[in-house]
Amino acid sequence: MATRPISSSTKGFFQELPVLLPLFTTSDTKTTNTESKPADAISDDKAFARVLSLYLPSSAQQPLHAVHNMSRLSLRPDILVHSVDADINSPKLRPFNTFGQENKNDPLWTTTGWKALKAVYQEHGLISAAYDTRNQDWNRRVHQFALEHAFICAGAMVSCPMAMSDGAAKLLQGHLDKADGDQPGLNKVVNEVFRRLTSNNPREAWTAGQWMTERSGGSDVSGTETYARRLNDSELAEEAQKGRVLDAHGMPLGPWCINGFKWFSSATDSDMTMLLARTDNGLSVFYAPTRRSVHSTNNALPASELNGIRIQRLKDKIGTKSLPTAELELKGVRAYLIGKEGQGIKEISAILNMTRLYTAHSGVGYWARGLQVCRAHSRVRKVRGGLLQDNPAHLRWMASETVKYTAAMHFAFFGIAMYGALEQDPDKMVRSTKTSALIPSAKDGLAILLRLLTPVMKSQITVASVAGLRESMECLGGVGYCENNEDGGLMNISRVFRDALSGPIWEGTVSVMAEDVVRVLTDKRLGGGTIIQTVYTPWVRRILTACKSTFSAEIELVQQTLTALEDIVKSVDKEQLLFQGREMLQHLEWITCAVLLMFDACTDEDEVTTEIARRWAKSNPINPTAFQTLNGPNWKELSKMDRRIFLGASGLELANVTAKL
Template sequence: MAGQTPKPSSSTEGFFQSLPTIPPCYNFSASAQKNHDRSDDVVLGRILELYLPRNCGSVGRSIHNLARRALDPSTLQHSVDAEINQPFLRPLTTFGEENRNDPLWTSAGWKALKAIGQEEGLVSSAYETKNTSWNRRVHQFALNHVWSGSAAMTGCPASMTDGAAKLLAAHLGDPDGDQPGRREVMQEAYRRLISRDPKLAWTSGQWMTERTGGSDVRGTETVARRLTQDEMLQGASHDAHSMPLGPWRIDGFKWFSSATDSEMTVMLAQTSKGLSLFYAPMRRRVASASASETELNGIRIQRLKNKLGTRQLPTAELELKGVRGWLIGEEGRGVKEVATILNVTRLYTAAGSAAGWGRGLAICRAYTQARKVQGSLLEDNRQHVRWMAGETVKYWAAMHWTFFGIALQGSIEQDWDLMVRNTKAAPLIPQDKKQAATLLRLITPALKALVSVASVQGLRACMEGLGGVGYCENNEDGGILNVAKIFRDTLVNPIWEGTVSVMAEDVVRVITDRRLGDGRVLENVLGQWTRSVLQFCQRLLADECALVQKRLERFIQTTEKADKAELLWRGREIIGHVQAIVCSCLLMYDACVDGDVVALTVASRYVRSHAGYEMQSSSQWHSEALKDKRIFLGAGSVAIGKL
């Protein structure tokens, strides 16, 4: 009635926004031909249909089940607990002595999430060698993708555990040489790193960074020396698991060490023959004490880092005094050895970034379908949907690029005929392992750098898409809408394992390495691969193929004319070209496999956006708006007949 005073809202009355429902990102049905149409994260479903054969239902079910466990209220509560109850140090005992037993405290939620990851095979699935008919790495990283958004950064120790397992696997057959007992120690450590039993399983740290410089390990000031026979008889002789301690003593200071609560670590140290790599257990038995009493293995946690994000993860400065360890590989070859770990952890960095981005977009989709603005749902706001469709195109590109790197890694580790030939991706993955390894070596640094950066930018957009809700640290309702936390945690990825500049320099190192690709890696590896993919895509995306072909030729010509100094100067420009060429090829290939209208639209938009293309005609904007909705909100948002 006119003139009637409206009733004021209060803390208990008035408008309350309904809580958006975040669906599991992946749905699997053995009877469905296209599980991507049933999945909230459509591109993940398409990727799995691309790289996995149809006869591996157990893989699909495991990803399906973990996608639901990731959103279970108990899991979300563990994640909130790890975020709120952050690690802290208890450096002294009651009477002021150094606490060598248990100085580091982590929350129950953090420990529970680590255990779930071990049970679900987030590391072990890549090492279960009885599974030969599918790409184990694709399976493994798909599990990590659906889990990561709820994992509270436990994926960080998982990545280093995987890298350590990959490293030790290469040395399981090494003879003891002058380190009696080493082989048995390495085999036991490897067994624990790849275990699914949380009571048995280990995680591993990775200690490289020192105050002299992050990625520049040449200035390492940690020193290792062989103990004398007399010294070997003094003090502790066995680690906390009754394995003999190594014959090397390690002293120094590590400035940035993640996963400080792990059971073992791999670290770099200087010896008389140069930089070398060592294995060390975190704990040892206390000399002249009861058999059950243990202490840190010469490690003093000086302080925990106060970080912008990844606050659940105990990252510390460590003083090393008398750490007992074992030399891995040859003395003086530490950088070569640690590269094995870095190749794996850089894939994890990209994959973790994409997973966080995927959770952010899932939240945005759900919010868009629940939030009303000026009387209409946000999903009917064409500007908003167009913007989010553009973000989704970028996300699809990042996902395809990331999983291509993962698929290459798996193809190098397994038999191509057994697990690639019967997939839709067979023309994408080189049969020659040397060719596949060189292509992976070229793209991994660029992949790590640019997917990390794009994910940060994408998550910032997701925060904006939720308005003020996106900016708040929402730990209510299991923290399911806390995009801000994911954003903070993802910010580390363009830095960790090498900044963007360091990664660009690494790509230049590959381009100028005369041992790779007969001295012309861009022409003989990237060029050959790209032209093969373009030939496959020519029928459905001819104009887009021409744009990519033109970019490839100009990129190769310009690069081959430049000396190394100029290439370094152009480093970020170079990795941008690698990204545009590889992502364009992957999106087009995926779209052309089945002619899917949404995938074709995504591919075309991505290619044209990287060619400086702008839509000139305004007469088609209505149909483009419908395509926006299909890209962002999925097949069910618009009837196919309307496109």
């Protein structure tokens, strides 16, 4: 009787190591012999390639080559070693020096890998590409976010400070030409900070923090307790005597003094911050450098220190381990007021809109890596004598996940393309692309549509990406559950999953986004409070009309859901809209993605793309009829039952308990 070989740690069956292919390959490159085939035929991420072919003109070879190269850079071992380093060596806080004095110089330690990845982002233009006005022939935001998409998983959460840096640059861009007013040096400071935020030279480029969240309010910044006070002449003179005149780069410190406490501050190691603080005239936004110069005759002592900032502790998070997130005590932070006092919410919206767009895109960026690994694994994994890529049940599962991902990809880049069109010339941005019928040419309508859909994108894509990455982990079995940092961490979906978990919470939870959508729907300043009827529905129906020859049955499904949405918005008050806020998000997401997928398919009648659109159209998570039946006074009774189901107490019992607390 023949004996079977006994396996050991060095002998026996070993799975072939999956090889990840670059996400995007341009058809116009000398490094391949595939010039005759379109990019979506030769790229590993077909959805990504099709999105780029939609929003970038075929003549825009510069951004396409840049994305091609970035897709390869993200797989290089010398880059991946920084990603692993940043993830496994979390930031450390060293609040005191050897003899117990407060460490005002360098209390926060971050790894070499984290710093190196920041430099990669800056050098390859992942911020500067959006502000390079020499490029007028293509959508700069699509160019920028395509680079981000190709690199995000190798970047180990550097995308977070980059998002805030981009948002800060966008805010300050609106103040470049404004006079100093009663704040000497303001114009020079704003222009220099903007230059550094948008520089692609790592030696001088800056990153920005965003300090808004406080213990009192969380996402609700109306509860801000941090207070800013304008220093008078005698106080400024006293500050000068203490050597507090310039920041660490020789620019003047602002005339405002800020005191308070910030509960969450991501990217605490940044060079500057935009923060909210209350003044006597209301909530206002301020620019503050994180470091200021120190006068000393001893060359052995540091030349700068933190600008009135004390890092109290670092947050211990389930994911985003490489990213320093801290609680900060602000005590005498010198700053410049940006814009008018009391207009802080209006000013900071420039950052919020930007960071929400980044958060939505991050979801598809992480999800792309999960499916990239799944494809590579399926090509080499043998099960019962055959490859996974030939297993019908496995293929059905993965195809379903790819449909969801493709919808999210189109949704995210539609928002990105709209944002870029608003920054440039909407007509010029679409004239030489396939999207002339897709993106509204009138700026007013374009801005309203983007305002409506941004919170929908942010909430729905981030939630879907978390679910999608869990599926990707399952695809690898036990390996998917492990923290695999061998081979550059390319197979470590667990790390990507942990990082993706922040998406549905960061920049406002799903409930906050639902509230924001209702705010937009009922805002009389936006289309008279009827933007579904005047902006969204006309856009949907215009695109559907162009697709009716291919998707007649699917269009009927979309029309039914759109009618249900219109009826609810027209017939109920704001209170009920808030009650149904999450369903509103789902409806808007499903309709918008259906429109985008059908539009893409109709550009070339591609068989696979057409089938993806059809499968999405059959996947509506909410029955339109059931959605409409909530209409009427009965919803309050439903809400009471929701309370009892969740809390196990009647409204009266709950009131008594609350009163005792």
